Amino acid sequence: MCNNRRNPVNCILPPYILEKIDQTNNSDLGDQIVLTAQATARFRSKRASLNEMTKKGKAGFLRTVSGDTDLEGVLPKPKHLIYDAGGLPITPGELIWKDGDPAPKDKDAKNVLNGATQTWKFYYDLFKRNSIDGIGMPLTQCIHYREDPRKPFSNAIWDGEQMIYGDGDTIFFDSFTRDIDIIAHELTHGVIDYSAKLEYKFESGALNESFADVFGIMVKQRAKKESVKKSNWLIGQNILLGDEYALRSMKEPGSGYKNHPGIGDDPQVAVMSDYINMSQHQDNGGVHYNSGIPNFAFYVAAFNCGGNSWDKLGKVWYAAMTDKILMKKNSKFLDARNATLTKAELLFGKASQVYKAVGEGWDAAEVK
Amino acid sequence: MKIILTKSGGLIGKPQRAEIDLDLTPEQWRKMKDLLKKKKPSKTVADGFNQYVEAEGEDDTTLIDPVNLPVSFKEHYAELEKKLDYLK
Structure with missing residues (x-):
């Protein structure tokens, strides 16, 4: 059911379509449209990023190894994929920036590109760690995300595959891309997933959070x-x-x-x-x-x-x-x-x- | 029956809370909770929100997944969600 009043969370459709569905009073139709739209959006995003990596021959996770250089003797560099969720509850959304593109125009895209680059450099320069997994995993970031299309999302998360940022409600919270320590915090949750794997609950969860803050503040200080x-x-x-x-x-x-x-x-x-x-x-x-x-x-x-x-x-x-x-x-x-x-x-x-x-x-x- | 929604966690960690009165018998509420428990969140996400519901005075909280709610609770959730306010 994708009724504007009944199920705000799942909806990824523009308001005018939601209104039309409301008028039809057909909840099954709403459900089908939403499922189709979600599946299509996910497929498009994945296809776009795979296409980009294939075009350049840069499936980094296959090619790069941990250490000073990769298999071809090239110094590793961070690999970025920045997506725009467009204010919808879909991830990662539309690919809006990848390595080699001109500088992004969107200020949140600029923030996450800078923040993730600084964090990657921190881990690589100091510890020779190449990205989140240590073997060159692309840094996937999704901006302008909302859980509910009608409400701003005041949060940032690491979902196990990507960093996701909301725009904030602009009353109490600004965009969650604004602090480099928060970007480094989220990325460090990923590093923890590939190292200590601290369970995200009780004392081990508080340690997980603390490591994310500790590396967040160090990235900012550096x-x-x-x-x-x-x-x-x-x-x-x-x-x-x-x-x-x-x-x-x-x-x-x-x-x-x-x-x-x-x-x-x-x-x-x-x-x-x-x-x-x-x-x-x-x-x-x-x-x-x-x-x-x-x-x-x-x-x-x-x-x-x-x-x-x-x-x-x-x-x-x-x-x-x-x-x-x-x-x-x-x-x-x-x-x-x-x-x-x-x-x-x-x-x-x-x-x-x-x-x-x-x-x-x-x-x-x-x-x- | 007063039903309370608490949204905790997130990067901020601070809980938000809302309550509504529902015309439910204890038996109806028990059945509702059983439905909610069947659709609980599948995984924990770092800095993600936890959301749970409880009846006033009840010593039992039920974790919910807002993107996978039973149809019979969706309208109630929407009403609760609109009223969420941080606990100061």
Whole structure:
């Protein structure tokens, strides 16, 4: 049924067609039209991207290997596919930009192209990781997405295959493409899918969220050439409208926004004694609430290390996140403490400032 | 019977909530929940929303998939969804 009043979520048809269907009062007809339109849109999108890759002979996932060069000795580059959902609940939508095209005109396309490029470079330059899966997976991004064609989508997600961004409601939220740390956050969820595979619920889910924030902030700091002391440690500073608001603060979890007219106060916690037990139905067991704890541990560790977060501590966190023995799908905060300390010792030695700072970070967050 | 929809999660994490009064008997509501449970979301998406319904005073929440609702709940969902507001 694709009735304008009854099933807004599934509808991908323009309003004038919905009105016509309403007038016919034939719900079966509506269902058929929607299913056909959805299937056609999905097919077109997939065909377009496959055609593009085939034309150029660049089925990157077949050709590129992890490391400095691919099989032909060429330095890897990020592969981008940017789609426009056109304000509809379809993904990925219409292909609007691919590598080799002139610079995109759409400002959200520009944002996601820049954000994903900076994130790819971060992972490649520092860790020689070629894309999300380590073997050159194309960075697929979908902009102007809506769950309901009549309502703006105020969110960004990683759905297991692509990054999806909404435009925000323009009252409280701007476009979710506006912050490079959010683009890096979503892309890092993909990296986690191909490394630690942390289950997205309860404590392992909060760790998953925290790793996404940690790499999000490091990508932002590196892009802005900000040291740990210069950075404001805010996540989603531009998405939440109003100069005094951000989605989260890693320096002071729970202070991202206060007395916000639309969403009230930031509920994140910073220390283990404040850990919030929630049901799995509530934010997958509080993954965005309790991620403040490992976020705070990283902030303190980075601050005590000094310099640039990505130079030393980034290496420690990346080594921990991608170690499939130390980090497993159901790992908890204490496992992350042990994994980061192990990696700090291996990379810098037990007597190093880095090792000491990592311990101080987890201690400050009461994870011990 | 007061039915409550909670939309939690998302990148923001903050829950949104709405409620409507429905003229349902406990038995009708139980049957409705059974239908909703049959069409629960198939997978968890990073930063995706969780949506669940409950009756006021009930100690049982039912996860729902807004793109795969039983026909008998679609209108109620649309009404609830319009009223969603962040819990401050």
